[in-house]
Amino acid sequence: MLGAPVAHAVTQVGGFSPxxxxxxxxDAGRRGFVKAVSADVNPVSPGMHREEARNAASLPVDVPAPRLLGSYDDGTWVALVFEDVEGRQPRIPWREDELTRVLDAVGELSRTLTPAPVEVPPLVESLAEDFAGWQRMIDEGDDGEGLDPWTVSHxxxxxxxxxxxxxxxxxxxLAHCDLRADNVLLxxxxxxxxVDWPHARQEAAPWFDLLLMLPCVRAQGGPDPEELFTRHPLGRDADPDGVTATLAAFAGFMIRCSRQLPPPGIPTLRPFQxxxxxAALEWLRKRLAE
Structure with a gap:
């Protein structure tokens, strides 16, 4: 796909792909970014790479995302080759200047992706089961052991x-649905x-990506998500009740996922969730004043 054999490769850290x-x-001097996964390591990951290939190939050129150069799929291994973006991930813990830069870009991204320029599954339909996390925990008889007392009682x-x-x-x-530091390059x-667009969904509110991103920012040393959200142009225009409901649904999704067994080949995912x-619960309690 790059026209010549690979002469040099450097593994990139971050993220949760196995x-x-x-x-x-x-050896001809051309650069690229390669991501590849085998179903033998994790049976779900190849499907995510296939979805990312479809989404990345469909993104308009004005979307600030790496261009897909090609893909390979033999039924077990799936590999994607992107243009290599000469950039780095934001520093963790977050620095104020870099966070401001990224949040401004999130606002511009939302404007660029409205209306959705790519045909992907609808957001609500895709997340209906995942975002019913609290009710599913109740129905499953999860007593909340190990969670804080307020969460258990509420x-x-x-x-x-x-x-x-x-x-x-x-x-x-169109929402990216997985904005966090390791999916951003400066x-x-x-x-x-x-980067990393396998979870992109259409028919989303313009503030959806911002809301999902901020608990991760907080968990990685960032400031109060309520302050960030309410002063951001996307957050200022959002229905307060809708924000609270969606934040509660996202918190339930993360908490329930974190209590499941680790997926094959990805032992660090559950603690991160x-x-x-x-962080989402901390933010939610402020909004509920409870």
Whole structure:
């Protein structure tokens, strides 16, 4: 796909894929970014790579995302080759200047992706089961062992608050649905590039990506998500009740996921989900004043 054999490769850190993620240079000097995974390591990951290939190939050129150069699929191994973006991930813990830069770019991304320029599954339909996390925990008889006492005693209340989220989170924007530090690249010329698009969904509210991103920012040393959200242009225009409902649904999704067995080949995912869920709950309690 790059026209010559690979002469040099450097593995990239971050993220949760159990496969290859490497910047490569061919012996002709051409650069690329390669990600590949085998179903033998994780049976779900190849499907995510296939979805990412479809989504990345469909993104308009004005979307700040790496261009897909080609893909390979033999039924077991799936590999994607992207243009290599000369950038780095934001520093963790978050720095104020870099966070401001990324949040400004998230606002611009939402405007670029409204109306949704790509045909992908609708947001609400895709997340209906996942975002019923609190009710599913109740139905499954999960007593909340290991969670903080407030969450355990308020689980029915949290399920009630989250229940109407779908009516608020629907819209005409394409959402990335997985914005976090390791899916962002900062370039030396001031650009912000968003990578990893397998979870993209259409028919989302314009503020949906911002809301899902901020608990992760908080979990990685960032400031109060309520302050960030309410002063951001996307957050200022959002229905407060809809934000609270969607935040409750997202918290339930993260907390329930964090209590499942680790997926094959990805042992660090559950603790990361727990950290996001707890940050979302902290933010939610402020909004509920409870």
């Amino acid at each position: 496969g290859v993620a490497a910047r490569v240079v061919t 689980m029915a209340r949290l399920a009630e608050v989250a229940a109407p989220w779908a009516g608020f989170a629907a819209g005409d924007t 370039t030396d010329d001031g650009q912000v590039v968003f 727990r950290a996001q869920g707890e």
